[in-house]
Amino acid sequence: MTSEDKLLKAIFGxxxxxxxxxxxxxxIEVRNALSRWLKDTYLCSKCGEFEAYVDMYRQGAKFCFxxxxxxxxxxxxxxxxxxxxAGEKRGRLIPYDDAIKVSDELNSRLREPVxxxxxxxxxxSSMREVK
Numbered sequence: 166m167t168s169e170d171k172l173l174k175a176i177f178g179x180x181x182x183x184x185x186x187x188x189x190x191x192x193i194e195v196r197n198a199l200s201r202w203l204k205d206t207y208l209c210s211k212c213g214e215f216e217a218y219v220d221m222y223r224q225g226a227k228f229c230f231x232x233x234x235x236x237x238x239x240x241x242x243x244x245x246x247x248x249x250x251a252g253e254k255r256g257r258l259i260p261y262d263d264a265i266k267v268s269d270e271l272n273s274r275l276r277e278p279v280x281x282x283x284x285x286x287x288x289x290s291s292m293r294e295v296k
Contacts, residue, residue, distance in 0.1 A: 183209040184271065185250055203274045219248060229279040229287045230271040232264035237271070240284075240291040247291060 174180075177192035188209045190197045198213020200206040201220060208216070219228070219239060227242040230250065236259040238247035259267065272279040279287070 185212040229284045230268040
């Protein structure tokens with residue numbers, strides 16, 4: 166650890182990481198994005214912008230985090246498919262068992278927590294054709 170790293174740790178404490186992508190957050194809290202979805206949680210700016218785009222897409226529809234074969238995705242009620250959050254399109258593949266744990270943890274931290282039954286209902290609605 167360099168002397169600069171030691172000084173930063175003394176000032177800001179241990180580094181914190183984005184719960185979505187795993188990137189290190191800026192040690193100055195206000196330079197990160199406050200999550201729209203997760204209670205009292207900061208994200209990296211890139212993932213904060215991603216949340217904003219998803220909010221525009223879902224237009225108030227219910228959503229949940231769900232494990233996919235390649236990582237974690239966001240399923241939006243009555244919208245076909247899912248939005249990759251972590252995994253194939255975000256640059257890091259996550260083993261399925263880990264993706265289940267991550268999606269369950271994120272669902273429990275939502276402002277309106279989503280249990281397993283609600284998650285399955287939202288995912289199922291995203292798999293049928295909506296007219």
